[in-house]
Each structure stands twice: as C-alpha cells, then as structure tokens.
Amino acid sequence: MLGNFSYKNATKLYFGEDALDYLREELPKYGDNVVLIYGGGSIKKNGIYDAVMRILRECGKNVVEDAGVMPNPTADKLREGVQIARAHKADLLLAVGGGSCCDYAKAVSVSVNCDDDPWDKYFARFEEPDCAIVPVGCVLTMAGTGSEMNAGSVITNHDLHLKIGHVFGEDVMPKFAILNPRFTMSLPKKQMVAGVYDIFNHICEQYFSGEDDNVSDYLAEGLMKSVIRNALVAIENPQDYEARSNIMWAATWALNTLISRGKTTDWMVHMLGQAAGAYTDATHGMTLAAVSLPYYRHILPYGLPKFKRFALEVWGVDGTDKTDAQIAEEGLAALEGWMRKIGVTMTLGELGATEDMIEGIADATIILDGGYKVLDRAEVVLILKESL
Numbered sequence: 575m576l577g578n579f580s581y582k583n584a585t586k587l588y589f590g591e592d593a594l595d596y597l598r599e600e601l602p603k604y605g606d607n608v609v610l611i612y613g614g615g616s617i618k619k620n621g622i623y624d625a626v627m628r629i630l631r632e633c634g635k636n637v638v639e640d641a642g643v644m645p646n647p648t649a650d651k652l653r654e655g656v657q658i659a660r661a662h663k664a665d666l667l668l669a670v671g672g673g674s675c676c677d678y679a680k681a682v683s684v685s686v687n688c689d690d691d692p693w694d695k696y697f698a699r700f701e702e703p704d705c706a707i708v709p710v711g712c713v714l715t716m717a718g719t720g721s722e723m724n725a726g727s728v729i730t731n732h733d734l735h736l737k738i739g740h741v742f743g744e745d746v747m748p749k750f751a752i753l754n755p756r757f758t759m760s761l762p763k764k765q766m767v768a769g770v771y772d773i774f775n776h777i778c779e780q781y782f783s784g785e786d787d788n789v790s791d792y793l794a795e796g797l798m799k800s801v802i803r804n805a806l807v808a809i810e811n812p813q814d815y816e817a818r819s820n821i822m823w824a825a826t827w828a829l830n831t832l833i834s835r836g837k838t839t840d841w842m843v844h845m846l847g848q849a850a851g852a853y854t855d856a857t858h859g860m861t862l863a864a865v866s867l868p869y870y871r872h873i874l875p876y877g878l879p880k881f882k883r884f885a886l887e888v889w890g891v892d893g894t895d896k897t898d899a900q901i902a903e904e905g906l907a908a909l910e911g912w913m914r915k916i917g918v919t920m921t922l923g924e925l926g927a928t929e930d931m932i933e934g935i936a937d938a939t940i941i942l943d944g945g946y947k948v949l950d951r952a953e954v955v956l957i958l959k960e961s962l
C-alpha cells in the first residue's frame with residue numbers, strides 16, 4: 575500500500591537544444607549581483623561559458639566568478655564560496671556544471687547569511703537553514719546526480735574522511751534548471767558512464783525497498799529500461815542526441831523525489847560508495863559501481879521477490895523451470911554484464927582503496943534501515959572487502 579505523502583517540485587526546468595535561451599527570461603527575476611559558479615574549466619573549452627556570459631551581460635548583471643569547484647566539492651571550498659557570495663552581496667548563485675557545482679551552490683546558498691560554520695551546521699549537525707537563502711539557478715553540463723531538480727547537497731571533508739549528503743527542503747532546490755543534452759556531449763567517456771551508473775543506482779536505491787505492488791516500482795522499471803538501452807547507444811555513438819537526451823531526462827526523474835513518494839527507500843549503496851569516496855576522492859558513480867554487486871548479492875536472499883521481479887521485468891530473464899533464487903541471480907548477472915559493457919569501474923581497488931582503509935571506510939559508512947537487510951558493521955566490512 576502506498577504511504578501518505580505530499581508532492582511538489584519547486585524547480586522550473588527548461589529542456590532541449592534551445593534551453594539556454596530561457597536564461598534571458600529567468601535572470602530578470604533576480605537582483606543584479608550574480609555569482610557564476612563553475613568547475614575546473616571544461617565550460618571554457620566547450621563554449622558554454624561564453625554563451626552564458628553573453629546572456630549575463632545582455633541582462634546587465636554584475637557578475638563575480640567562483641571557479642574551481644572540484645568533483646566532490648570540499649568543506650574548505652564551500653567556506654571560500656560563502657565568502658565570495660557574501661562579499662558580492664549575491665542575489666543569485668548560477669551554477670554551470672555537473673552535480674558538484676549544483677550541490678556546492680546549494681550549500682553556499684544556505685550559508686551566506688548564516689554565522690555558523692557550514693560544515694558543522696549542515697553536514698555534521700544536520701540542522702535546517704534558519705537564515706535567508708540565496709536563490710540558485712543551474713545550467714547543467716553533466717547528466718547523473720539529479721541535483722538540478724532536488725534539494726540534495728553532498729560535501730566532502732578530507733580532514734575528517736567524511737563525505738556527507740544533506741537533503742534540504744524545497745526552498746533550497748534550484749529555482750530553475752537549464753538542460754541542453756548537447757552540453758553533455760563533450761563529457762569524457764569515463765564521466766558519461768559514471769553518470770549513467772549513478773542514474774541507474776538512484777533508481778535501484780528507491781526500488782530495492784518494500785514489498786508492495788507500488789506505482790513507483792513501475793515508473794522505476796521504465797526508467798531503468800530506458801537508461802540501459804540509451805547508455806548502450808551513447809557508448810557506441812556519444813553524439814547521438816536521442817540517447818543523450820533520454821539519459822539526461824531519466825537522470826532528473828531518477829532523483830527528483832517522484833519515484834520515492836509513498837514508499838521506503840534503501841540508499842546503502844550510496845552510503846558505502848560515499849564512504850569509499852571520502853577516502854579515495856574517486857568519481858561518485860564509479861564508487862557506487864564498485865560496491866553494488868557485492869552489496870546486492872549479499873542482500874538478495876532477504877529481498878528475493880523484488881530481485882526476481884527486477885530480473886524478469888528489467889532484464890527480461892526467462893524464468894522457465896528456474897527457482898526464484900536462480901532467476902534473481904540471473905538478473906544480477908545481467909546487471910553485471912551491462913556494467914562491464916558500458917565500462918564502469920568494478921572494484922574499489924581500481925579506485926585507489928587499499929586493505930588498510932577498510933576499517934576507516936566502514937567507520938565512515940552510515941548504516942540506514944530502509945533496505946531488505948539492515949547491515950551490521952561486520953557485514954559492512956565484508957561487503958567492502960568483497961568490493962576491493
């Protein structure tokens with residue numbers, strides 16, 4: 575049975591090849607002072623920076639740049655961003671990049687008018703904002719996280735070896751998000767497939783929980799099938815607009831809160847992956863790929879009906895004359911085959927994790943209770959060792 579819920583999505587989204595044109599309609603809604611947030615410079619190479627700056631100038635904005643947001647943005651960078659936005663009296667934070675820029679902009683947005691240290695307040699004490707929030711807009715250049723249409727923000731603290739996500743309220747969601755699938759075509763293959771696996775796993779995290787015949791599960795299965803198919807097309811031809819646009823739209827729906835409405839969710843792959851990320855600074859989607867199969871094979875006996883359904887509905891496994899366990903295992907084998915085909919990293923070792931990090935990664939793993947088996951610490955260690 576579906577649980578009770580409310581649903582609203584506060585982000586206005588513009589999608590397609592002309593999406594950036596709508597920045598002209600959005601910018602006049604905010605004051606003149608804009609902080610342009612971006613990463614390591616890919617937007618200068620692919621022309622997106624010039625296109626955005628042109629529109630900012632046309633609209634008469636007073637722009638300050640906050641560049642160098644790294645993949646897995648850090649608490650130190652966040653503190654720097656707060657100072658930049660404060661000094662500029664920011665009316666709008668415009669993030670141009672992937673999930674890292676968008677997450678970072680949200681973390682800055684709730685910290686500009688707040689005296690507390692942002693890491694301590696939001697990522698250690700998990701407090702909610704109690705100060706004026708600076709609006710965020712996003713021009714997305716990478717499909718994966720869903721950050722463009724959700725309230726999540728993930729920050730890494732290298733001193734503490736922690737990578738923590740805070741899901742804020744709807745007032746922290748981007749006010750608008752601009753998604754042109756062509757902007758993702760300059761992504762290196764590694765980043766494209768890491769994003770694809772991130773999307774797929776977001777869906778899994780919400781699917782592998784609960785035993786009801788829930789409308790969300792049908793939505794999830796449709797999204798998964800679309801991601802599987804379009805990823806294979808995009809690997810063959812990265813310039814295939816249809817595939818890239820389907821991947822980009824699926825990424826948004828995978829984590830814009832819709833498919834989790836009225837049901838429980840798991841998120842343990844993310845907890846394991848993020849803890850590994852805190853130690854290795856590895857690409858987010860790859861950390862998820864490395865821990866997924868050991869985790870799912872471990873919990874399969876506890877969630878057998880759903881893993882069987884996953885095999886039959888998502889992968890088209892032929893269930894004739896097979897036990898439920900055989901069918902379920904074939905589903906995970908099909909998932910593994912697809913992961914290898916698209917070329918995600920299959921082990922934590924390849925991402926730089928070593929045996930002597932395992933205890934620390936286990937300490938950094940937050941254990942959630944929404945999945946088919948609530949792990950104990952020994953199981954976390956076992957799964958991490960199997961992922962090495």
Ligand code: NZQ
Pocket residue numbers: 612613614615616617620643644645646647671672673674675677715716717718719720721724725726727728729739757758759760761762765769772829844858859
């Ligand atoms: O730094 P730049 O130059 O922008 O290069 C980036 C970066 O090196 C590059 N890139 C992005 N778009 C490009 C491009 N290169 C060429 N052409 C383009 N069009 O790709 C690299 C990775 O970018 P990043 O933003 O780090 O990737 P992603 O979108 O995967 O974001 C990862 C961050 O989001 C968090 C992750 O933990 C990680 O910190 N997540 C946020 C979530 C949320 N808000 O709900 C949920 C996710 O589960 C995830 O945890």
Ligand code: ZN
Pocket residue numbers: 719772776844858
């Ligand atoms: Zn993710």
